[in-house]
Amino acid sequence: MAAMQAVPLDKASRLLNHGPTVLVGSAHAGRANVMAAAWAMPLDFTPPKVAVVIDKATLTRELVEASGVLSICVPCVGQADLTRAVGGESGKDHPDKLQRCGVSCEFGPHTGCPLVHGAIAWMECRVLPATAHVAGPHDLILAEVVSAWADERVFSGGRWHFESAPEELRSLHHVAGGMFYAVGSPIKPVRE
Amino acid sequence: MAAMQAVPLDKASRLLNHGPTVLVGSAHAGRANVMAAAWAMPLDFTPPKVAVVIDKATLTRELVEASGVLSICVPCVGQADLTRAVGGESGKDHPDKLQRCGVSCEFGPHTGCPLVHGAIAWMECRVLPATAHVAGPHDLILAEVVSAWADERVFSGGRWHFESAPEELRSLHHVAGGMFYAVGSPIKPVRE
Numbered sequence: 001m002a003a004m005q006a007v008p009l010d011k012a013s014r015l016l017n018h019g020p021t022v023l024v025g026s027a028h029a030g031r032a033n034v035m036a037a038a039w040a041m042p043l044d045f046t047p048p049k050v051a052v053v054i055d056k057a058t059l060t061r062e063l064v065e066a067s068g069v070l071s072i073c074v075p076c077v078g079q080a081d082l083t084r085a086v087g088g089e090s091g092k093d094h095p096d097k098l099q100r101c102g103v104s105c106e107f108g109p110h111t112g113c114p115l116v117h118g119a120i121a122w123m124e125c126r127v128l129p130a131t132a133h134v135a136g137p138h139d140l141i142l143a144e145v146v147s148a149w150a151d152e153r154v155f156s157g158g159r160w161h162f163e164s165a166p167e168e169l170r171s172l173h174h175v176a177g178g179m180f181y182a183v184g185s186p187i188k189p190v191r192e
Numbered sequence: 193m194a195a196m197q198a199v200p201l202d203k204a205s206r207l208l209n210h211g212p213t214v215l216v217g218s219a220h221a222g223r224a225n226v227m228a229a230a231w232a233m234p235l236d237f238t239p240p241k242v243a244v245v246i247d248k249a250t251l252t253r254e255l256v257e258a259s260g261v262l263s264i265c266v267p268c269v270g271q272a273d274l275t276r277a278v279g280g281e282s283g284k285d286h287p288d289k290l291q292r293c294g295v296s297c298e299f300g301p302h303t304g305c306p307l308v309h310g311a312i313a314w315m316e317c318r319v320l321p322a323t324a325h326v327a328g329p330h331d332l333i334l335a336e337v338v339s340a341w342a343d344e345r346v347f348s349g350g351r352w353h354f355e356s357a358p359e360e361l362r363s364l365h366h367v368a369g370g371m372f373y374a375v376g377s378p379i380k381p382v383r384e
Binding site for chain 1: 206209210211212213230231232233234235236241243245269272273276320322325326329330331332334350351352354359362364365366367368370371372373374375376377378379380381
C-alpha cells in the first residue's frame with residue numbers, strides 16, 4: 001500500500017513539472033467525479049498554481065464551476081487501464097462512473113474532492129479569479145494548490161525518483177488513442 | 193541529419209500531448225532568443241493552440257510581447273546540455289547567447305522565430321487575444337499554432353514513435369535542477 005506523504009507547498013510544482021497525464025477530481029452537492037486530462041501544467045512556484053484544460057461538455061467542468069475547487073492526481077503505469085476508463089466515459093452518462101471504472105478514493109480535507117487511491121501524487125486546488133477570462137474561450141482552468149501529497153516510494157526530498165522504484169509506479173504520458181509512454185531514464189548533466 | 197516533415201495542423205497538439213520540456217524561440221527587430229520552458233501544454237486541437245508560461249523577467253517575454261509571435265521546439269536527449277544552457281542564462285545578459293549555447297537554427301517562414309536544428313519538433317505560433325488577461329497576473333501566454341514540423345524518425349502518421357528510434361531522439365522531461373527524464377516505454381492497452 002502506498003504511503004502518501006505531505007509535499008511542502010513550495011515543492012508542489014515539481015509534481016507536474018515533467019508533464020504527466022493527470023486525473024482531475026471534482027465534487028459538489030453530493031456528486032463526485034474523476035476524469036483524465038493530458039493538458040495540465042504548473043503555473044507558479046509559491047504559492048503553487050496549476051493550469052488544466054477541462055472541456056465544457058464534461059461533468060467535471062460542471063462540478064468545478066459549481067464548487068470552485070478540484071483535485072489533481074498523478075496516475076501511474078499500474079493505473080493505465082483505470083486512466084483510460086475514466087477518460088473514456090462521462091459521469092453525465094453514468095452516475096456510477098467511479099464504481100464502473102474501479103476508482104477507489106478518499107475525499108480531500110480542504111476541498112472534498114476525490115483523491116484516487118493508487119495514484120502517486122495528489123493535490124487539492126482552488127480555482128483562481130483569472131479563470132473567468134479564459135474558461136469561456138479556451139476551457140482553461142487556473143487554480144492554486146492548497147495541499148499536496150506524494151507516494152514516498154517515488155517522490156522524496158522534493159523530487160521524483162522513479163529510477164529506484166518498480167516500473168508500475170512510473171508516471172503516464174498520453175500520446176494518443178489510449179497509448180501512453182511511461183516516464184523513462186534519468187538524463188543527468190554530463191558536465192558535473 | 194534530421195528530416196523535418198510538415199505535421200498537419202489537426203495533429204499539432206500531439207507534439208506536446210505527452211508533456212515534454214520545450215525551447216521557446218522569439219525574434220523582433222533584429223534580435224532573436226531561445227529559452228527553455230518546462231511549463232507548456234496544448235490548449236486546443238483545431239485550430240491547434242498552446243499555453244506556455246514565460247517569466248516577465250526574460251528577454252523572450254520582451255520579444256514575444258513586441259512581435260506577437262513565438263516558436264516552440266521540442267528538444268531531445270542529445271540536446272540535454274543545450275537545453276540546460278539556454279535555460280541557465282539570459283539573453284539580456286548575453287546578446288550572443290545563441291552562439292554561446294551552441295544553438296544552430298533557421299528562422300520560421302511565418303514568424304521569423306528561431307527553429308532549432310536538432311530539435312525533434314518545431315511549431316510557429318501567434319499570440320492569442322486572451323493572453324492580455326493572463327500574461328500580467330500569471331505570465332501565461334496563449335498562442336495559436338500556424339505551422340508545425342517533426343523529425344520523421346520519431347513522429348509519423350500523426351504520432352510519436354520513440355520506441356523505434358535511437359535513445360538520443362527521445363523527448364526530455366525536466367524534473368528539477370537540470371535533471372531530466374527521457375520519455376520511456378510504451379504502455380499499450382492490455383485489453384485490446
